[in-house]
Amino acid sequence: MNNATPQTCPVTDRGLHLRAACLACHGVPNHGQRQLVRGDVLFMQGDPADRIFAVASGWLREYVLNADGGHGGARIVHAGQIVGLEALGGATGAVYGVTVDALRPASVCAMPASGVRSWLRVRPDDALALAIATAEDLAEVRQQMLANATLPAEERVLGLVRELVGEGAGDAWVRLPATREQLGDVLGLTLETVSRMMQRLASKGIIEVRGSHVRFV
Amino acid sequence: MNNATPQTCPVTDRGLHLRAACLACHGVPNHGQRQLVRGDVLFMQGDPADRIFAVASGWLREYVLNADGGHGGARIVHAGQIVGLEALGGATGAVYGVTVDALRPASVCAMPASGVRSWLRVRPDDALALAIATAEDLAEVRQQMLANATLPAEERVLGLVRELVGEGAGDAWVRLPATREQLGDVLGLTLETVSRMMQRLASKGIIEVRGSHVRFV
DNA sequence: CGTAACTTTGATCTTTATCAAGCCTCGTGG
DNA sequence: CCACGAGGCTTGATAAAGATCAAAGTTACG
Secondary structure, eight states, X not given: OOTTXXXXXXXXXXXXXXXXHHHHOTTOOOSSEEEEOTTOEEXXXXXXXXXXXXXXXXXXXXXXXXXXXXXXXXXXXXXXXXXXXXXXXXXXXXXXXXXXXXXXXXXXXXXXXXXXXXXXXXXXXXXXXXXXXXXXXXXXXXXXHHHHHHSOHHHHHHHHHHHHHOGGGTTSOEEOSSOHHHHHHHHTOOHHHXXXXXXXXXXXXXXXXXXXXXXXX | OOTTSOOOOTTGGGTOOOSHHXXXXXXXXXXXXXXXXXXXXXXXXXXXXXXXXXXXXXXXEEEEEOTTSXXXXXXXEOTTOEEOGGGGGOOTTOBOSSEEEESSOEEEEEEEHHHHHHHHHHOHHHHHHHHHHHHHHHHHHHHHHXXXXXXXXXXXXXXXHHHHHOGGGTTSOEEOSSOHHHHHHHHTOXXXXXXXXXXXXXXXXXXXXXXXEEEEO
């Protein structure tokens, strides 16, 4: 990627300026950013929560482990989203309640929570923007909750594939950033059911499937 | 209730002072508060979003209607929580994305979004507190959603009953603020399954059930 | 005390999970 | 450039969880 060409950052696109560096970064951050490759863990459930992360590009996964160590549930994290908000409160002893790792290569800006707090304290507009952005995320989570609670497996799989392929893709082939098993974790389904539903959608002529590549028709 | 005895407000307990009145109210607000009885609708999905509501006491329910008019999913709203944050952004044409109604009698403080915005702009500490409170709600909702995705019905029912009864109740009889059907909406289960799971928990000696009254043993 | 709303319980059906086996695909190394 | 192997995907048979349909109790409230 050409660093000489400033690009819009999906985080600041949402009106979120979490610190001076973030304001000035123009999508090419040079402080505190981490490059993740597939499988890298950003933070683990139970780690002390002291940093907030803004996803500049790539795909991450957020999941909880239940008592017996198995995956309890998961969520796909897009570019532009914030993770690790548990840290914002700054309570001593606060820990992350989820684990976040990379599904595909990703760039993530790490910000010490204390720095974000002091930034927001003198920039009420930004604090307001963060509250608004968080409220929007909350609405989105609720939407996902709705989908998980009521809809049959086929529609849930279709919805997730739509989300992952993105609006702009049109009818081009797109590589899904997650395996069938990871999609299943997100939807609360098994990998076999995800596979079956994708085949069923294909047989209905809604999508074409070829391994991890998918295309809307 | 004795108005002469100031009480702590569950909203301000969280460090949230959304406007001057809220700061001075000491749990007995006298401006802009609405008393709701069971079934009263606070706002409906699609209404213009111009006010933010803080729940001072009682139980509300927040739910989404899907295309065919059925309940898509729901959430129980406690005292101390904020609803209607869609209004905070102040975009023209913003509408509420959910419907909120009262499960039991409730007191709700209504605040014009524009007033809250101008209040927060000059009170950065409060803007930060709101951002933190929203972030905590988000983390809580998200974790709850992720954890619920995979658990069997019995454990999900137990978890919700625990939440509704509250920590402080000990082994006293408590009246659940919701019917089996409403609990089912929250959990994505049918009312029959909720009933059966509660009976199963009772037969295991974890709880005692008598209609809408429940007791941990 | 009567009634309407809520709850329980049973029988049956559908959806999705589980277990199992074989088949692609893609990246690696020769 | 091709062959190999491991991870990922598909498909089938069977089992289990929860939904649906139905009917009879209870509870709570006027």
